[in-house]
Amino acid sequence: MSLDFKPGAFDFFRDETFRESFTYRNSNPLRFPFPFDRDDYMYSVNMEPHVPGRKGTAFEHILDVDEHYVAEMIDRAKVLADDPLRCQSLPHMTLAGWDLLELIMEAKARDYPQWFSLTKNGNRWHWVNRPLGIEQSFTFLDESTLPYGPFEYITRQTQGDFSLQDERDNDLWMDAGMITSQADWSLDFDIGMSFMEWHAPVPLAHEKGVFDRALKFLLKLQHGAPVRRFNWTMTVNPLLDTAPETYPKWGPTKTTLTQENLGAKQHLRVELQSLYRLPRSNAIAFDIRCYLCSFEQIVTVPKWARRLHRVVRDLPDELAAYKGFLRNRPAMVEWLSKYDDGAPTSPGWWPDD
Amino acid sequence: MSGGAKLRVRVDSVTPVNDLIKRFRFVALDGSDLPAFSGGAHTVVEMDDHGTRRLNPYSLMSSPADRSAYEISVRRDDQGRGGSLFMHRHVTPGMEMTLSYPVNLFPLDTRARKHLMIAGGIGITPFLAQIAQLDQFGGRFELHYAARSRVLGAYMDRLTAAHPSQVHCYFDEENQAIDLSRLLATQPIGTHLYVCGPKGMINWVLSSAEAMGWPRLALHHEEFLAPGTGLPFEVQLAASGKTITVGTTQSLLEAMEAAGVDAPYLCRGGACGQCETNVHKCDGKILHRDHWLSPEEHAANAKIMPCVSRFEGKTLVIDR
Numbered sequence: 001m002s003l004d005f006k007p008g009a010f011d012f013f014r015d016e017t018f019r020e021s022f023t024y025r026n027s028n029p030l031r032f033p034f035p036f037d038r039d040d041y042m043y044s045v046n047m048e049p050h051v052p053g054r055k056g057t058a059f060e061h062i063l064d065v066d067e068h069y070v071a072e073m074i075d076r077a078k079v080l081a082d083d084p085l086r087c088q089s090l091p092h093m094t095l096a097g098w099d100l101l102e103l104i105m106e107a108k109a110r111d112y113p114q115w116f117s118l119t120k121n122g123n124r125w126h127w128v129n130r131p132l133g134i135e136q137s138f139t140f141l142d143e144s145t146l147p148y149g150p151f152e153y154i155t156r157q158t159q160g161d162f163s164l165q166d167e168r169d170n171d172l173w174m175d176a177g178m179i180t181s182q183a184d185w186s187l188d189f190d191i192g193m194s195f196m197e198w199h200a201p202v203p204l205a206h207e208k209g210v211f212d213r214a215l216k217f218l219l220k221l222q223h224g225a226p227v228r229r230f231n232w233t234m235t236v237n238p239l240l241d242t243a244p245e246t247y248p249k250w251g252p253t254k255t256t257l258t259q260e261n262l263g264a265k266q267h268l269r270v271e272l273q274s275l276y277r278l279p280r281s282n283a284i285a286f287d288i289r290c291y292l293c294s295f296e297q298i299v300t301v302p303k304w305a306r307r308l309h310r311v312v313r314d315l316p317d318e319l320a321a322y323k324g325f326l327r328n329r330p331a332m333v334e335w336l337s338k339y340d341d342g343a344p345t346s347p348g349w350w351p352d353d
Numbered sequence: 354m355s356g357g358a359k360l361r362v363r364v365d366s367v368t369p370v371n372d373l374i375k376r377f378r379f380v381a382l383d384g385s386d387l388p389a390f391s392g393g394a395h396t397v398v399e400m401d402d403h404g405t406r407r408l409n410p411y412s413l414m415s416s417p418a419d420r421s422a423y424e425i426s427v428r429r430d431d432q433g434r435g436g437s438l439f440m441h442r443h444v445t446p447g448m449e450m451t452l453s454y455p456v457n458l459f460p461l462d463t464r465a466r467k468h469l470m471i472a473g474g475i476g477i478t479p480f481l482a483q484i485a486q487l488d489q490f491g492g493r494f495e496l497h498y499a500a501r502s503r504v505l506g507a508y509m510d511r512l513t514a515a516h517p518s519q520v521h522c523y524f525d526e527e528n529q530a531i532d533l534s535r536l537l538a539t540q541p542i543g544t545h546l547y548v549c550g551p552k553g554m555i556n557w558v559l560s561s562a563e564a565m566g567w568p569r570l571a572l573h574h575e576e577f578l579a580p581g582t583g584l585p586f587e588v589q590l591a592a593s594g595k596t597i598t599v600g601t602t603q604s605l606l607e608a609m610e611a612a613g614v615d616a617p618y619l620c621r622g623g624a625c626g627q628c629e630t631n632v633h634k635c636d637g638k639i640l641h642r643d644h645w646l647s648p649e650e651h652a653a654n655a656k657i658m659p660c661v662s663r664f665e666g667k668t669l670v671i672d673r
């Protein structure tokens with residue numbers, strides 16, 4: 001069995017690519033979750049309750065389905081076809097996979113009834129995913145009734161990378177993941193690692209106690225009270241799959257920027273990360289939802305243009321190096337400076353109305 | 354918001370189990386399914402005991418597969434602060450109550466080759482849910498369950514009927530005791546040990562296992578510290594500028610809440626760390642009753658866990 005997509009039923013979803021022709025673009029840049037609430041940036045324990053937010057933004061529902069949904073799922077299927085190890089689940093994580101499947105199906109059916117539906121008759125469930133043309137009857141908690149394990153089945157139909165953390169010994173262990181739109185880290189390398197181990201490469205944050213406190217906090221995360229945080233980096237071209245495994249393919253594109261093409265090619269990559277305690281497995285699901293926006297589109301919002309210029313200009317070298325844009329920073333700052341008149345910016349990340 | 358998400362429920366039934374124990378069954382007020390949970394989880398039951406707010410943690414004992422209701426069992430403690438007495442005397446079918454979402458501080462390690470469970474008295478309750486979970490998903494287990502007497506051995510009948518070769522019962526009155534050293538010496542590699550019961554039993558089991566060289570990470574225990582009763586004491590809350598008195602049957606956390614101070618908490622049993630509070634001044638002795646702070650931190654008296662710990666002396670000023 002496999003999962004055949006039969007898309008095409010809805011005009012809403014863009015027919016676009018995240019590779020070769022790179023036809024990806026945002027229909028409405030104002031929907032982009034701009035991550036900077038002030039003119040500078042440093043790591044912190046930036047976690048807040050993950051509650052539904054402003055209408056018409058990426059925060060309206062706990063799982064945002066936007067115009068890129070279908071194209072992203074097609075891109076994920078290609079990544080997996082090339083490298084099946086981008087999705088792994090250790091044997092003890094199957095129950096957590098069911099927990100996640102339930103969470104996602106219930107949320108999508110509730111928040112997007114025009115696209116998704118879930119009907120239950122005891123453990124006999126019926127799932128309809130209209131944008132991808134999928135219809136599936138299955139028995140909840142019985143793996144043999146789905147074409148993939150529950151974790152792979154549902155994450156092949158959900159935007160965002162997901163990792164599942166088992167909680168043991170007062171620590172979290174990355175024991176499952178669907179990672180195809182990552183900012184240069186590898187699931188195959190990290191699988192089975194603990195919270196401090198997989199975070200080892202991050203500069204400055206360990207010394208500041210960010211990870212000690214974040215872990216303490218996460219170990220207390222309660223079912224029914226999810227939290228979220230932002231992370232961000234820079235990507236040349238709207239490429240979802242920036243993996244270490246394929247670095248030779250995409251790394252060299254960093255050398256192709258000029259003042260002429262930078263606005264179109266250089267993208268701010270934002271990860272809206274949310275964390276859920278899962279009920280049956282007691283595991284923690286980590287949803288890393290990637291949003292891309294070209295500099296060209298960002299500077300259409302004057303407040304964001306000014307702020308992005310200042311953040312990129314003043315970021316500590318350690319962070320710019322870790323995020324992989326130290327060499328391109330001067331070019332970015334030069335390009336962005338044209339859109340910063342030095343005027344003060346208002347606090348918070350929303351555009352000025 | 355402190356304390357996490359809440360559930361509004363109705364008491365569906367109250368069933369006497371024996372002279373000391375009653376079982377309570379809760380259903381969602383709006384008739385919907387309750388959140389799923391995992392074996393070993395507890396819920397915090399909120400009680401309005403004639404004006405005194407009590408919040409007691411109880412292990413969920415019903416099957417995690419059953420989302421139509423939650424069940425807990427409460428042992429009456431005539432010497433306790435009154436939470437169990439309130440449950441026994443005043444909670445009746447039809448009553449509306451508030452529970453916390455389930456929280457699991459005593460989960461099964463799903464990688465274990467075998468689960469070895471040791472229960473004393475009412476400490477059986479988390480194992481009932483864990484065994485139901487293992488029944489559903491598979492997993493090898495063995496339960497050793499000690500009670501004072503046959504009549505006080507709650508749920509022994511149903512456990513031995515369902516799992517005759519895995520459940521072993523012992524009765525203090527008949528001078529039976531778990532042969533711990535033999536038991537611990539004969540387990541297959543990869544076994545995880547779980548113990549829940551009176552403090553003395555937990556210490557005995559854990560120290561024996563450690564002495565026999567069991568890996569520390571294979572040892573799990575759950576012990577709810579009932580927030581201890583004690584003498585009333587006064588506390589100054591530096592951040593909110595209030596001075597409060599903590600009553601005999603109140604915890605410091607409850608007294609802060611009663612004074613309108615929104616203090617963080619989760620387990621309310623000294624285990625989760627959520628309520629950790631800095632101490633500005635301590636002229637006297639903090640009676641640390643938590644499992645969270647290290648012995649060094651206890652000795653330093655620079656932190657207190659208001660959900661369980663108390664104070665004796667002249668002045669205590671904390672950062673709330």
Ligand code: HEM
Binds near residue numbers: 185190
């Ligand atoms: C269980 C949940 C989490 C998972 C699975 C996770 C995973 C990761 C991974 C794989 C990386 C890349 C490390 C590398 O370079 O190889 C990373 C980076 C990072 N993580 Fe987490 N993380 C989690 C939670 C958190 C939390 C709660 C914080 C909060 C404060 C945090 C802060 C960071 C920071 C600051 C970075 C560096 C990111 C950058 O500058 O691009 N993480 N995380």
Ligand code: FES
Binds near residue numbers: 619621622626628629
């Ligand atoms: S509330 Fe959990 S330790 Fe105090």
